[in-house]
Amino acid sequence: MSHDCLFCRIASGDIRTAFVAENVDAVAFRDINPRAPLHVLVIPRVHIDSLASAADHALLGSLLGLVTQIAREEGVAESGYRVVINTGNDGGQTVPHLHLHLLAGRHMDWPPG
Ligand code: 5GP
Numbered sequence: 001m002s003h004d005c006l007f008c009r010i011a012s013g014d015i016r017t018a019f020v021a022e023n024v025d026a027v028a029f030r031d032i033n034p035r036a037p038l039h040v041l042v043i044p045r046v047h048i049d050s051l052a053s054a055a056d057h058a059l060l061g062s063l064l065g066l067v068t069q070i071a072r073e074e075g076v077a078e079s080g081y082r083v084v085i086n087t088g089n090d091g092g093q094t095v096p097h098l099h100l101h102l103l104a105g106r107h108m109d110w111p112p113g
């Protein structure tokens with residue numbers, strides 16, 4: 001884990017954060033600046049800069065599996081939700097540790113801004 005990386009410090013417990021869910025590969029916690037009534041971030045325990053440098057496709061599947069599990073547990077699987085992976089500068093990524101946004105609880109506009 002990188003001591004310089006905010007999300008590595010959250011994943012390792014160095015920064016105490018309540019996890020919504022976790023599995024062997026990933027942890028999930030609420031976004032500090034929620035953009036929807038439900039806004040959860042799912043991150044790998046290991047440091048990966050972004051989706052662009054994610055070579056472990058089984059790990060990516062595990063992250064998505066945790067997203068769908070949380071959606072069921074939070075009661076939004078039926079009403080619907082959006083999963084976003086901002087990637088790189090044009091993608092709007094601000095934290096350089098791969099993370100999936102799970103957004104739900106309101107209708108989402110399309111296209112995104
Ligand atoms: P990005 O813009 O990189 O796709 O998403 C980064 C997300 O991380 C943002 O939605 C931001 O609100 C969230 N975030 C940044 N710092 C923290 C933090 O210290 N704790 C939590 N829970 N979320 C954070």
Ligand code: ZN
Binds near residue numbers: 007
């Ligand atoms: Zn990291």
